[in-house]
Amino acid sequence: MAGLPRDSGDARDTVVTLARSLGVAASTVSRxxxxxPRISTKTRRRVEALAAERGYAPNVLARTLASGHSGxxxxxxxxxxxxxxxxxxxxxxxxxxARDLRLLLLHAGAGPIEDQTAQTLLQYQVDGCLITSAELSSHAARICAVHNVPVVMVNRVPKLHASAIACDNFLGGQDLARLLLGGGHQRFAIIRGNPDSSTSIERERxxxxxxxxxxIDFDLRINGGSTYEGGFAAGRMFAEMPRDRQPDAIFAVADIMAMGVVDALRIGGIRVPDDISVVGFDGIAxxxxxxxxxxxxQQPIAAMVSRGLDLLTARIGTSTVPDEVVLLRGELILRRSARLPVRMAA
Amino acid sequence: MAGLPRDSGDARDTVVTLARSLGVAASTVSRxxxxxPRISTKTRRRVEALAAERGYAPNVLARTLASGHSGxxxxxxxxxxxxxxxxxxxxxxxxxxARDLRLLLLHAGAGPIEDQTAQTLLQYQVDGCLITSAELSSHAARICAVHNVPVVMVNRVPKLHASAIACDNFLGGQDLARLLLGGGHQRFAIIRGNPDSSTSIERERxxxxxxxxxxIDFDLRINGGSTYEGGFAAGRMFAEMPRDRQPDAIFAVADIMAMGVVDALRIGGIRVPDDISVVGFDGIAxxxxxxxxxxxxQQPIAAMVSRGLDLLTARIGTSTVPDEVVLLRGELILRRSARLPVRMAA
DNA sequence: CTCTTGCGTGCACACGTTTGCAATGCTTTA
DNA sequence: TAAAGCATTGCAAACGTGTGCACGCAAGAG
Structure with a gap:
């Protein structure tokens, strides 16, 4: 497939061409x-020099075939x-x-990962699988398990066989509640995300x-689907409630929903935070x-990704490392959507 | 993972194992x-049946090595x-x-594509390169050109050697101007994005x-960097101007900036669209x-991606197809941020 | 009945890299 | 001085798939 008319600069360098130019064996170049360490410093220098000069880029696909790891x-x-x-x-x-790993973008969107998509996991010999809050079908999970492909879920604790990294949603939920209590709030409401996800459940808990x-107890618990629209709909509902039934503090378990809530309340003539305080979760920009x-x-995104990749790389090539769940502490960010405790506002 | 020490089903099927089970040659299975068409229907059925039963997934990396195309x-x-x-x-x-192509996520963010990143283009033998409004360094562009990797830019017309697909930004800019003129506006301002990008330039033009x-002429032209913050800063500037100097219509060349403008104006006590109309571009959710x-x-995203992939696939494997620039017409979306012409408002 | 034609299949090699093992030459030790 | 050790390199086989070519076999033509 080199091309019928022979493309001009087509002669892509390989280990073999480099070796020929240097008068050594291909294996020497590779090593x-x-x-x-078995290669002498002198030879290595020569090889490296020529490789740099020619702009040689190793064919990762061929390497994968021989070594089994695709990166x-x-x-x-x-x-x-x-x-x-x-x-x-x-x-x-x-x-x-930075770690010399490449990302193969398999799926993006709300739905679950399709079985056909899972097939490409195998076809491309991926070393591992990083999943951020998408559903991994049991079929796909089985494929990964059978073929020894480690799976790490970010921002969701798995029901299936996999490692996970997440913010400590339980503690975060507690922090927000403590803050609102300190602000003198008394009637609470919560807007859930996906009611099945561990993320939403833990924050609520x-x-x-x-x-x-x-x-304090409360029963205003609404599903918002982790979307702006869901938050907006919930906010509208609150705005239309009789004043004495309205909550004075709303916890939307995702910032994007909190934004919808704020908009809906304002449109409904309700002042935030004077009439109702709103808090969210995630710390999005x-x-x-x-x-x-x-x-x-604020979720510690950098640390989550970093530790997530740690978990993944530690499990590549071995089946001896057991699954692990890591929780990281999030940081409370105070802004104007919630009334503060008196001492903190000072 | 599956078993504790030894991976049980680890024996991943290959063309060879399938062939052995069927008592035929590997090449027959492959074909x-x-x-x-040279393989008899009967044999093909047998092969397909076994492949399905065993859940065989071809090793794309090996295929790439042999065929030259990685997908x-x-x-x-x-x-x-x-x-x-x-x-x-x-x-x-x-x-x-849907087209059986996989996406290798190379870069995400504001900066230009680094040279090191361009190396992985070669290492992974990518068939093509899809770039959405990120700067391709001239070094990276040369790499693609030399190695005959087609490049398609989406939402930006390239200065470099590449094909492109974009919304017809010039016509879109005209449409918005016509709309505002119809609404009786007289004093105009524009907030540019990246002042070097063809996107911003064409819309302004x-x-x-x-x-x-x-x-009508106007000289209120501000750079907003295509960010919310840039739009917000510009909006604040407008809000602080003396009333008689203020524009009565603002075109932010990206919706995300328009959102910043609207927020800043409102905070500054200016009503949108009663005092000032604001229009954007992109049609983001x-x-x-x-x-x-x-x-x-509204940019026709689905069509842009579709045609973009068309451009790409048409250039894979050939160096004979010349570069091409395709412009698609966007659609005017009327919402409440701009006063409408009287006849349209009716 | 033989020769040609064409269909279906197998053999062998190529793709570019890694890696176990052998071979070379040189230094060290007894 | 010979044997053994070490450092350095080469050879060749593998990884899984695609493909040019040749081979076997049956059907049709003369």
Whole structure:
């Protein structure tokens, strides 16, 4: 397939052509470039010099065939209507490149990973699989398990066989509840994301438990689907409630929903935070926009990706390392969408 | 993972193992699966049946080595603080999968594509390169040219040797100007994106030319860097101007900037669109949020990606197809951020 | 009945790299 | 001085797939 009319500069260098030019064996070139200590410093220098001069780039595909490792990580993104996953992706691209890993973009969107997609996991001999809050079908999970492809889920604790890295959502929920309690709030509401996801469940659990510890219960619990629109719809519902039934503090378990809530409340003539405080979770960049200024828990994205890749690389090539779940502490970010405790506002 | 020490089903099927089970040659299996007409229907059926039963997935890397085509498309994303690129990415993932192409995520972010990144283009033998408004360094461009890797830029017309697909930004700019003129606006301002990008330049040119045709000139031209923050800063500047100098219509060449403008104006006590109309460009989902309702030109994302992949696939394996630039017409979306012409408002 | 034609299949090699093992030459030790 | 050790390099086989070529076999033509 080199091309019928023979493309001009088509002669892509290989280990063999380099070796021929140097008068050595191909294996010597290969070892020199891989840093094999058996090659003399002198020869290595010569090889490296010529490789640099010719702009030689090893054919990773051929390497994979021989060595079994492709350096490819399959990346599966969750619903990107939530900017959090986009930030996660960008961080993943940067850090993967720094580790000399490449990302194969398998899936992006709300739905589950299709079986056909899982096939390409195998076809491309990916070394591992990084999944951010998308559903991995049991079929796909089995494929990974059988073929010994490690799986790490970011921002979601797996039901299936896989490692995971996530923010400590429970503690984060508690932090927000404590903050709102300190601000003197009394009637609470929560807007869930995907009610099945561990992320949403844990945040709610931490929030509710902390309130319960202070003798407060609440039953305003709405599903918002982790979208702006879901948050907006919920906010509209609150805005239309009779004033004495309205909550005075709303916890949307994702910032993107909190933004929808804020918009809906304002359109409904309700002041934020004077009438109702709103807090979110994730710490997305948009939450800092002056029009919103969402008080939130910032997820440590860089650390999550970094530790996630650690988990992955530690499991590549071995089946002896057991699965692991790592929780990282998020950081409370105070902004104007929630009334502060008196002492903190001072 | 599957078993504790020894991987049980680890024996990944290959053409050879299938051939052995069937008592035929490996080449026969290969040909049968590739749909070679020389293989008898009967044999093909047998091969296909066994392949399906065993869940055989061909090793694409080995295929690449032999055939020269990897089925990999390198994807380079622009600054993802602009949601437009995220929408573009999602569409690309979907359409690439449908065409049996895989996306190798090379770059994401504002900066130019690094030279080291360009190396991986070669290492992974990508068939082509899809670039959405990120700068391709001249070094990287040369690498692609020399090694005959076709490059298609989406949403940007290249200075370098490459094909391109974009919205007709000039016409879109004209449409917006015509709309604002119809709405009775008289004093105009524009907020540019990246002042070097063809996208920003063309939109501005179409806008200014249409105004000029109606005898209107304007000199309020500000750089907003295609970010929310840039738009916000510009909006603040407008809000602080003396009332009689203020524009009554602002064109932000990207929706994300228009959102910043709207926020800044409102915070400054200016009503949109009663005092000042704001229009954007791109048609991102966030622009439809009730709090913004940005009048805009919707880029035909699906068609852009589709035609972009067309351009790419047509150039894979040949160096004879000349570069091509395709412009698609965008669609005017009327929302509440701009006063409408009387007849249209009726 | 023989020769040609064409269909279906197998053999062998190529793609570019890695890697176990052998071979070379040189230094060290007994 | 010979044997053994070490450092350095080459040879050749593998990884899994695609493909040019040749081979065997049956059917049709003369």
């Amino acid at each position: 020199a470039l891989r840093g094999d 490819l990580i399959a990346l599966s993104l969750g619903p990107i209507s939530n900017p959090f996953y986009v930030e996660l992706m960008q961080e993943a691209v940067i850090q993967a490149a 931490g929030f509710a438990e902390m309130l319960k510890n202070h003798g 948009q939450g800092a926009w002056p029009a919103y200024a969402i008080t939130s828990v | 049968a699966l590739r749909g070679d 990999l498309i390198a994807l380079s994303l622009g600054p993802i603080s602009n949601p437009f690129y995220v929408e573009l990415m999602q569409e690309a993932v979907i359409q690439a999968a 179409g806008f200014a030319e249409m105004l000029k045709n109606h005898g 966030q622009g439809a949020w009730p709090a913004y309702a940005i009048t805009s030109v």
